[in-house]
Amino acid sequence: MESPARSWREYPQRYRLEAAKCTKCGKVLYPPRVVCPACHGREFETVTLPRDGHVVAPTVVRVPPTGFEEETPLPIAVVELSNGVRLMVQVADMADPMELKIGDPVHLEFRKIQQDGEAGLLFYGHKAVRD
Template identity: 45%
Template sequence: MVWARSVPRAWRERLKRYRLVGGKCPACGSLVYPHRLVCPYCGHEGLEEVELPRRGKVISYTVIRHPPSEFKGLEPYVIAVVELEGGARVLAQLTDVEPGEVEVGMEVEAVLRRYREQGPDGVIEYGLKFRPVE
């Protein structure tokens, strides 16, 4: 997802309501994110598209101190595996939290945040991040 800097207000509003769309396996009931065609657990083809819960908890995390060049300046930041309610697992960056405050088991919720800015034209990508639930 890439939007220009001049993204209109209406779009921003839409971003706030961004849905977390994943897949549900009709055979084994597993939830996966992102949506895909084949169930990674049982191999069943034809997962249904479902909206996933936005809340979950951190089950593991890594503090990134030496990021690839496009993320330079953002370090240190935290990449976590978040298990959503229902069991789908999402690999995503945490936001609104210091690396030293992150704990396994921490309750988090999905938000749309600026992800990175590219080049002098300032193309901004928005992406899914998770922040602690207050």
């Protein structure tokens, strides 16, 4: 049986906010890629992304994907982190999703994303929370 520590280390990078930093040109790629699109370098070091950023493109999903039926309207946003990396995340704790605006400061929290009602499975990932 695996120890919890080992399991944690083996989580995919989307659970740990790990990105690849090109050792040649310094570009940070998230999700990591095999070849740097900026300089075609193939050597990377692993860096952890900052958790703070701001909203660059808020969206409200009104037709929910399967499993999110109870969460619509579902606020989603492209968030630019403080190091310039952009990622699309669900926004948590929004009483009124229409209030989400470009420029809103947010930080990322590790949250339950989805629950499989029949199997009772929980899915975790990062959500943005407004500061």
